[in-house]
Amino acid sequence: MAFKQEIHLPDCQYRYAISPKIKKYTLRDTTFFENKIGHYELTRLLEEVPNSNQGFPLKIIVNKELTGFKLTITDQSGLRSVNIFKSEQHKIFQDKFYFLMNSLVERGIFDKFTV
Template sequence: MAFEPQVALKDCRYSYKITPTVKKFTLRDNTFEVTKAGNYQLSRILEEVPNSNKGFLLKIIINSELNGFKINITDQSGLRLVNIFKPDGNKVIQEKFYFLMDSLVDRGIFTKEEK
């Protein structure tokens, strides 16, 4: 998946866009790690029950130029993409995703718009 300035996950209520004013120190302050390629990556496990280690892996990767990003939600192994937004999907995991993304919107990393 290529880096895009705006990402809309399948069946998600919102699309997210990287803000043009985001700074590298803001990413590091919000627990993004610098990869060997110079990109910024945030990894979180979306779990229904905290500390159960049973959930889905969320990865947000922002390119080194800070003008594109990608969001992947996979199974625990990180190999298979998962759609957590299916109509019969787990509401708790969806809420945790929206909470995390809202916190990144509040910190000026992303903007969101309803589809």
């Protein structure tokens, strides 16, 4: 999957774009770490019950030039994409995703647009 400037996950009510105000130090402050290649990576487990280790891994990678990103939500194995927005059954996962993304929008990493 290539880096994109804008991503809309299926059935999500928002689309997210890389902010022109993004800074490397802001990424580090929000717990992104620099991987071997130089890209910035954030991995979070969207859990229904905190510390249960049962949920869906969310992975965000911002390229080292800060011009594009990847955003995926997968099953526990990390091999298949999961659509947490398809069902009301996953409401708690949706809320946790929106909470995390809103905090990244507030810090100037992403811009959020209503679909």
